Amino acid sequence: MLHPGRPIPLTLLWLLAAIAPAAATATEPAASFFRPNIVLILSDDEDLASHAYMPKTRALVEEQGVSFGNFFVSYSFCCPSRATILRGQYPHNHRIEGNEWPTGGFEKFRALGHESSTIATWLHAAGYRTALLGKYLNGYLPERHEPAPGWDEWFVTGGTFSNYNYTINHNGELIRHGNAPEDYLTDVLGTEAVGIIERAAAHEQPLFMIVAPYNPHSPATPAPRHEGLFADVAMPKPPxxxxxxxxxxPAAIRKTPRLAEWQKKAIEEHYRDRLRSLQSVDDTVERIVKALEATGQIGRTYLVYSSDNGFHMGQHRLFVGKTTAYEEDIRAPLIVRGPGVPAGEKRDQLVLNNDLAPTFAAMAGVEPPGFVDGRSFLPLLHDGKLPWRRSFLIERREMETHEITGPAIFDAIRTADSILIRYGTGETEYYDLNRDPFELVNRIDQVDPALLNSLTRRLAELTSCASYNCQELEDQRIEPMWSPSAQK
Structure with a gap:
């Protein structure tokens, strides 16, 4: 029985039909038909409200491809999310559950041996030219650490979130940048990305590239040309x-006072800075598209735009941050343009950052390792009516004091219309997202006990799932189930 998460012959047929030029002849090498370029542009901490202010990305990628309205991250924090993107696993399986040692970070990722098997090593082994530009994993220091396995082009910075005064490790050579306008990191990454596209095209080698700027991560420094923009834009203030x-x-939020006026003003200005900083990312998307067009590669390239997590700004009295299970933090943009992908369509299925690595593998015709928890969403690009997962797990395990934005330990199960959150403190939240999309009323005392029992059981199963078992659990219906405790 075919499993939707595994590469299958039909996937290769889609790729053949989509990528093969109309004038192709039987004498041309078949391999070129099956190996499209894959380019991921991965912003940092981009919320959905801010994404609306990226006109070039929306015109060049979203309007030319498919947008996923229900794309989520399974752990809304930088390093756990990026580890998931690289390996296609839930955090409880890759065990990167924070940004710093010992719960997570680059040092733990390397110590666990995870660098030996990532999307980079899979595609490099399949003949791809692989490139990583910008941010890797929190704790990576370009002056101290060598490039990771699987990457042919390593153009990586770290140790700071500044767009100025940084060091890049370029295939082992250190390049230092200052604070001149031409040093602005996102622009530097764009220039390097264009060069890599041109070199790969000249050598007729399929390219897998991740371009990962810091924007709009705090301090959200804009490029000089974008300073002063959006001065009159009002920040969205949902209920x-x-x-x-x-x-x-939960008690941690109940104890949080209403936002002070200085906090509200600071949040609003930070919102505008985030919009400003995203404009250079928007420019980089345009430069990449133009380079693909100029080299004749745009028709055989999957161009994917996403972010590592969302971001809250004042919701639920929380100042700024990203590590809750609330909608603002777990949602992120995901749009895909590519060969055979219909233009301007939307998908509502529940898609995860767990799915990115196996999707890239499927695009390349590569079988991912058995440890992968996610599934390829390549079929969804061509058929928006396919059945998909019914639920998924959200996790948080980090206790890092610089990121106090609510209770530090929880597991949550998100379905198409609800979320159940169980904290390490024993506190529980349940939100009916159809009735209450802003998560204002905790209905844990109102939910049907039989449904609550079923959700609790499925949540417990997901917290220990692995590989295809995760997919099987995610796909199963959650039927109300009575138990002795629920009948009391």
Missing amino acids: SFDEPDVGDK
Whole structure:
């Protein structure tokens, strides 16, 4: 029985039909038909509201491809999410559960041996030219650490979130940049990306490239040409902003006072800085598209745009951050343009960052390792009516004091219309997202006990799932189930 998460012959047929030029002849090498370029542009901490202010990306990628309205991250924090993107696993399986040692970070990723098997090593072994530009994993220091296995082009910085005064490790050579306008990191990454595209095209080698700028991560420094933009743009303030009544929230939020005026002003200005900093990412997308067009590669390239997590700004009285299970943090943009991908279509299925690595593998015709928890969403690009996962797991395990944005340990199960969150403190939240999309009313005391029992059981199963078992659990219906405790 075919499993939707495994590369199958039909996938190769789609690729053949989509990528083979109309004038192709039987004498041309078949391999070129099956190996499209794959380019991921991965922003840092980009929320959905801010993504609306990227006109070039929306015109060149979103309007020319498919957008996923329900794309989520399984752990809304930088290093756990990026480890998931590289390996296609839930954090409880790759065990990167924070940004710093010992819960997570680059040092733990390397110590666990994870660099020996990532999307880079899989595609490099299949003949791809692989390139990573920008951010790798938190804790990577370009002056101290060598390039990771599987990457032919390593153009990576670290140790700072500044767009100025940084060091890049370029295939082992250190390149230092200052604070001149031409040193602006996102622009430097764009220039390097264009060069890599041109070199790969000249050598007729398929390219897998990740371009990972810091923007709009704090401090969200804009390029000089974008300073002063959006001065009059008002930040969206949903009903959850500075939430008036948090009496049904966990204690950590109940104890949080209403936002002070200085906090509200700071959040608004930071929102504008984030919009400003995203404009250079928007420019980089345009430069990449133009380079693909100029080299004749645009028709055989999957161009993917996403972010490592969302970001909250004042919702539920929380200042700024990203490590909750609330919608603002777990949602991120995902749009895909590529060969055979219909233009301007939307998909509503529940897609995860767990799915990126296996999807890239499927695009390249590569079988991912058995440890992968995610599944390829390549079929969804061609058929928006396919059945998909019904639920997924959200995790948090880090206790790092610089990121205090709510209770530090939780597991949550998200379905198409609800979320159940169980904290390490024993506190629980349940939100009916159809009735309450802003998660204002915790209905844990109102939910059907039989449904609550089923959700709790499925949550427990997901927290220990691995590989195809995760996919099987995610696909199963959650039927209300009575138990002795639920009948009391």
